[in-house]
Amino acid sequence: MKTLVIGTGGREHALALSLSRDPQVTEVHAAPGNPGIAAVATLHEVDPDDGEAVAALAQSLGIDLVVVGPEAPLVAGVADAVRAAGIACFGPSAAAAQLEGSKAFAKQVMAAAEVPTAMAHVCDSPEQVEAALDAFGPPYVVKDDALAAGKGVVVTEDRQAAINHAAACGRVVIEEFLEGPEVSLFAITDGETVLPLQPAQDFKRAFDGDEGPNTGGMGAYTPLDWAPDDLVAEVTRRVLVPTVQEMAKRGTPFQGLLYAGLALTSRGTRVIEFNARFGDPETQALLAVLKTPLSALLNGAATGTLGEVGLPQWHDASAVTVVMASEGYPESPRKGDEILGIEAADALEGVDVIHAGTAIIGGELVTAGGRVLSVTATGADLAQARERAYAGVAEISFDGAHARTDIAQAAADGTMKG
Secondary structure, eight states, X not given: OEEEEEESSHHHXXXXXXXXXXXXXXXXXXXXXXXXXXXXXXXXXXXXXXXHHHHHHHHHHTXXXXXXXXXXXXXXXXXXXXXXXXXXXXXXXXXXXXXXXXXXXXXXXXXXXXXXXXXXXXXOSHHHHHHHHHHHOSSEEEEESSOOTTOOEEXXXXXXXXXXXXXXXXXXXXXOOOOSOEEEEEEEESSSOEEEOOXXXXXXXXXXXXXXXXXXXXXXXXXXXXXOTTHXXXXXXXXXXXXXXXXXXXXXXXXXXXXXXXXXXXXXXXXXXXESSOOTTHHHHHHHHBOSOHHHHHHHHHHTOGGGTOSOOBOSOEEEEEEEEXXXXXXXXXXXXXXXXXXXXXXXXXXXXXXXXXEEETTEEEEOSSEEEEEEEEESSHHHHHHHHXXXXXXXXXXXXXXXXXTTHHHHXXXXXX
């Protein structure tokens, strides 16, 4: 099978790396890719949001399966264009991707499907914003209705900060705050069959102890030994399957990766948000311990044959991903700093260095984004995976680099409670 991965970030590097190790995959191509992806795939220049250009590239390369990584191309209809060209594509249509493209639309779908979620108000004016904030009280949860690259959510005790964020966004969704640990549960679906992956947890705040601003994610780990034993079964039954059925009922079947961000509250499991693609950085950890060939799952979803694949199987191992970010991330990340030590980190047992915001300029590998790299490591348990991941982080250096030191610590110590 010839595959083409669309995107430039850490999620796409993880997908390309996994496909490159898949015995069913004969060629891995990526567009536009990044320097890390170049080590495992052939790169091509293309505008990832231009569906016609992506489809033409796939046709010219004789691609069997296109895998669209980021949300923006999905919302822009890239998967539609690829399928119209007669090529199998992993990723929802533009209409189905509105589950992520519009928080208000997602709330409508959840209401129709009776999916448990936070109470919310959709606000189009400053007056509506202030009324909603007063109705829910602090902590205030304000979400940009549109795509915001993982940085459109503010959770704050500061009412004025909530008002300012809403004013900068336009239409917003204001929700009640959900108290409890957060879990990411992904499911691969062809629009009918729904296959859940094992749960993961990511860390949104920039600094240790869940301090600082929200980011796209500073690390992740899997599995979650502290989570309820019936969590996957419950979420599949109450959230994933009803949502997929509701989307089919609306005439916009969802094919691809349905990501449910969950809060395990004292009142039960609640959906915080849906995404329409693999999450970053959870994908790095999950793919590191996935035993089932990735191509079988992605192609099954793309071709409507997922029912023949069976539930995903997992290695008896743990995985931890630690993100290394540039100085100033997430507000104003610095770029252009030389990166050293990647080869030494990659050589460590169980470690893969995943590129996200990197570039080659003047023959040197330099920072080119906020989240620069993620170091993913596997181990017999979380403690070993953490030790290996942080050993990898210690080998890598660039000016202003920062990484959280507490990724998966509570879970590894046995102090994490569900």
